[in-house]
Amino acid sequence: MPTEPPALLTVADAAERLGVTPRTLKYYEERGLVSPTRSEGRYRLYDEDDLSRFGRILRLRSLGFSLHGITEMLKRPLEPVEGKHRFSTESLQQIHGALAAQVDALNARIEAMRRELKEAQKLRDELSPDLDYLKRRLAGENADALLEQRRNALTKNANARKTASAIKTGKADAKPTAKRAKKPRASASRERS
Secondary structure (H helix, E strand, O other), rough: OOOOOOEEEEHHHHHHHHHOOHHHHHHHHHHHOOOEEOOOOOOOEEOHHHHHEEEEEEEHHHHHOOHHHHHHHHHHHHEEEEEEEEEHHHHHHHHHHHHHHHHHHHHHHHHHHHHHHHHHHHHHHHHHHHHHHHHHHOOOOHHHHHHHHHHHHHHHHHHHHHHHHHHHHHHHHHHHHHHHHHHHHHHHHHHHO
């Protein structure tokens, strides 16, 4: 006796049965979580395995799992454990490893973006005075006066960097201490004479 082919549901019927919108089903398909069959007219058709997979996705989403986490979970089968279906320890380790690798890759991307942002900010800071000079020149300000202001600003910035560097390395504290140490010796020699 031939077995009947499994019943296939349209998007609307599958969505109604699962209690979601057709757009939700299409979204999970776009994310690669489900791959329904297609009719000759290219309509999506869902079988019981698809509905079961959707049900699993919806349960995991309701528990707060991310789509990336769910993607990794769907790659591994659930196993019967104490009357429930759970992941084996090996599957949990594989899911953990895959997600940890994704987090590590994202951390590396974030760090690269931070470096790139820092470089972009530095370049912007270097260009801003040039742009300001040109804007003021175009507004009719005196070139010699503007160039003098730029020289003064450069000197001021250089001195500020030296002071900051000295404070950072501790050299700024060493000079006053050395001067204080010399003063008592000089006053002691005066008392002797």
